[in-house]
Amino acid sequence: xxxFTLLSIFAVPKVEWLGATExxxxxxxxxxxxxHLFEFKNxxxxxxxxxxxxxSCGCTAPxxxxxxxxxxxxxxxxxxxxxxxxxxxxxxxMVFFSGQxxxxxxxxxxxxx
Numbered sequence: 001x002x003x004f005t006l007l008s009i010f011a012v013p014k015v016e017w018l019g020a021t022e023x024x025x026x027x028x029x030x031x032x033x034x035x036h037l038f039e040f041k042n043x044x045x046x047x048x049x050x051x052x053x054x055x056s057c058g059c060t061a062p063x064x065x066x067x068x069x070x071x072x073x074x075x076x077x078x079x080x081x082x083x084x085x086x087x088x089x090x091x092x093x094m095v096f097f098s099g100q101x102x103x104x105x106x107x108x109x110x111x112x113x
Contacts, residue, residue, distance in 0.1 A: 025110030033082040051096040083112040
């Protein structure tokens, strides 16, 4: 296999996001957690697992199934945001799927009153 072939194999996406990869919570109350589900579908021919989900701060907590996601199946990642500081926020969430080198990026934003 050539280097180009290997790179193209790793570049093939495993998921299709069902809906937006960004979510705007709008105006929030400080100290009242809010939740959003990012849904996806396995578009590869093989099952995979979610290896890790990293957030840009401790105020954003992800949760996900540890079971394999079968080919053509749908699943979701739950994000809970607990606003501690007032003002505008935009947080990045990086999702790592097994066998995919590059993370998928999700974003949440809003304004805390």
